[in-house]
Amino acid sequence: MNYNVGSNNISSSSVLRTLGLKNPKLLLLQTCSNLSQLKIIHGHMIRTHLIFDVFAVSRLISFCIETPFKTNLLDYASRIFSQIHNSNLFIYNAMIRGYSGSEYPNQSFNFYIQLRRLGISPDNLTFPFLVKSCTHYGSLAMGVQAHSQVIKHGFEPDVYAQNSLVHMYATFGDIKAATHIFWRMSYVDVVSWTSMIAGYGKCGDIECARRLFDKMPEKNLVTWSTMISGYARNNRFDKAVELFRVLQSEGVQANEAVMASVISSCAHLGALEQGERAHDYVVRNKMTVNLILGTALVEMYARCGSIQKAIQVFEELPERDTLSWTALIAGLAMHGYAKKALKYFSEMVKTGLTPRDITFTAVLSACSHGGLVERGFEIFESMKREYGLEPRLEHYGCIVDLLGRAGKLQEAEKFVLDMPVTPNAPVWGALLGACRIHRNAEIGERVGNILIQLQPEHSGYYVLLSNIYSRANQWESATKMRQLMKEKGVKKPPGYSLIEIDGKIHNFTIGDKSHPEIEKIERMWDEIVRKIRVAGYTGNIADALFDIDEEERESALHRHSEKLAIAYGIMRTKARTPIRIVKNLRVCEDCHTATKLVSKVFERELIVRDRNRFHHFKEGACSCLDYW
Known part of the structure; x- marks a missing residue:
């Protein structure tokens, strides 16, 4: 038997029922609830030779791709596919779709190449997922090739293909190409508008994104989320919170993604009252406090100055990952609770979680603010010895800050000069800041001149060095530094x-x-x-x-x-x-x-x-x- 799946003459459900009369096990796919049951059905299909029926096997593969299980069955689908000798377009489309959202999206191209070698013509369902694979894989070059295939096979006017192309170009930041396709579309739906808004937001043109948002005849929750997160990513935190209020006034129910952006914006603004209202919104609407939202809440309370509330939220999280632990440790470090930060760091390690780079940055910062020099060095050395992590420049910077704040300026300078990697401006900047605290003009002058050569446009280094000179009563040097700033056109940003x-x-x-x-x-x-x-x-x-x-x-x-x-x-x-x-x-x-x-x-x-x-x-x- 060979069925033309998707034709007007026969539906897949009716064919499945017809096959089910002779093979009841096949109907069980509709109620299959675990991998063991699936293997029983698959075994039955092999024994009864139903596996050689192109429609039956296509349903089996499709079930694996669209599995309701938590287990990923893409590899299982691939093994079934490798045993098929008469694959059709439906099966190839299923495999392309499955890999488009997987860890190996480039595999979709391999299936597309096989499809073309067999002389099978792609249809309008092939290209959206092929283009999605390029987007997920992060290859604009592959995306351009996919676009050429869309044109070659005459599917450029297809709305699904166009939407996928707009989304792809917008994701890669090629807003010009995305705009070119968008304004030529004969039918523009909410997906098209949202992709363009996301693209403008990614390119930093948040004002243009908002103009498109306001022009949209119809918005869905994804659109609202895209615009709010766009404001947050572009440091327009006040606008993100303001738009959330508009969303509420229009009766739209926010989801976890929207709330994560809003709560993160409140954190940057230090807006505790608004952050508490956002948290209350989450509770009232019985949202699931997942890892992303939970971490955002911990960070918000910590950054808004309510560290006890941050600890409370953290302790109530149903699950925790390295990022949620890191958010709390970083918050404690910012508030100067070095010993508490170290306590939570030890507890995190005991749970079996492996600290990440940013975790070490947070805990080393805690040691620096707490003046815990020896403990800081112990943790720094454990990075490579116990966790196989090569210290990054920010970790070296923390050690310089640790030594500098403790007044060990000579040791800090030697540490910088002996680093196995070339120190960058923030590393030298940590030492310069310490020179200002401890009024050491000699080292400060050496470090300041290095920084001015590294970043001649950075006003902070001129100001710091000028202040160091002034505190040492070296008024002539201070005046020269200010004059140098004027000559180079460097201006201090307003506080x-x-x-x-x-x-x-x-x-x-x-x-x-x-x-x-x-x-x-x-x-x-x-x-x-x-x-x-x-x-x-x-x-x-x-x-x-x-x-x-x-x-x-x-x-x-x-x-x-x-x-x-x-x-x-x-x-x-x-x-x-x-x-x-x-x-x-x-x-x-x-x-x-x-x-x-x-x-x-x-x-x-x-x-x-x-x-x-x-x-x-x-x-x-x-x-x-x-x-x-």
Whole structure:
């Protein structure tokens, strides 16, 4: 028997029923629930020679490809295929489809080549999965070949082929090719629009992606997820959270993927209130807290300054992988809880999970912030000895930071010079930062000059070296460094601070005048300064090293972004309520000193996340012990 599967004259289900009258075992495929049952059916087909019926064997292979089991039966399908002598297009399409989403997507091309050698003509179901294989394999060259085959066989106008091509080119970042196909399509569906939105997002043109999103006549959940995750990937975290609110207002039910992007965005913004609302949304809608979503929640609470909540969420996770453990360890490290980070690291290892590169970065960072030099070296050396991991540049950077923060500057410099790999800018930068902390102009000058040669456009290194010179009273060298910055056109990025009040993010920059309540905020800070002066505050102008007189320097210090955020927080929150602030740059010494006194005088806990770590200010002291 030879059946033309998919023709208008006969359906696959009716043929299966007809075959089932003579071979009841074949009908059991419809209710097969495990591999043992499948093997029984397969054995029966071999004994009754039903295996030689092209339709029957095609159903068996199709079942393996579309298996409801957790076990992957692609290899099983391949072994069945190798025993067939009269494969048809349906079987080849099934194999191409199966491998398109597998670990070996390039195998789809081998089946396509076999199909063509046998003289079998592909159809409109062949090419979408062939193109998908190229996308999954990560080969644009193969994708272009697949595209040429689509054109050669006359399927370029087919909507499924076009959608797969748009998705492929968009995924590879060839937005020009994707756009060319998209605007020539006679019928554009939600899949087409979504692929283009994803492509623009990947290329960083998030504004164009949003324009397409707004033009769409119809959106599905994948579209919403693509746009929200696009904002998150392009660091437009405020927009990701804002679009989530629009999604809710339109009555669309978010899924785990959307919530992971939203929660991750809240983490970057330091928006605890919005993050808590997103978590509540997950709970209310009874979503499955999978590894991705669970890790996002742990990271969000840690990055928003609520480390105890991060620990609680972690402890309640139904399952944990290396990334979820790493998220918690990194969070503890950021908050300065070095011993707790090491405790969780030990527990992770005891569970049998193997630490990854990023896990070691997190635990070494904890040792650095905690001043645990010996323990840090032990962990660093265990990477290769116990886990077979070759230390990467970021791990070397952690050791340099560890030594530098502990004041072992000569050892740190020797460590860098003896590294088996060429040190990069972040490694040297860690040493330069340590020179600033410990006011070592000699090593700082050597390191700073190396960094300026490595990255002449990076403003931070000029500023750090200038500050080191100034603190050593080498004013002429400091002036020359500032002048060099001007000559090369290097500009320092403006510092900004974020504070969340009643679920809304407020952004402040130094000397900011855009906030509608700026005059009240400045008056409040002046009042704060008067009160903390009584407690011993004197403006530290060491970090305000501009070519201006002393009075102007002190005025500039009083307008640093985190000070404006603190003033606004005191204005708009109830007494004794913690104030949480996120800053994009490292906290300067004057702001650090001022914030400690604010916490004492106003009896407030202030939680500040800067570029390096968290600072918990309480009762006139900081959790970093002035060691940052």
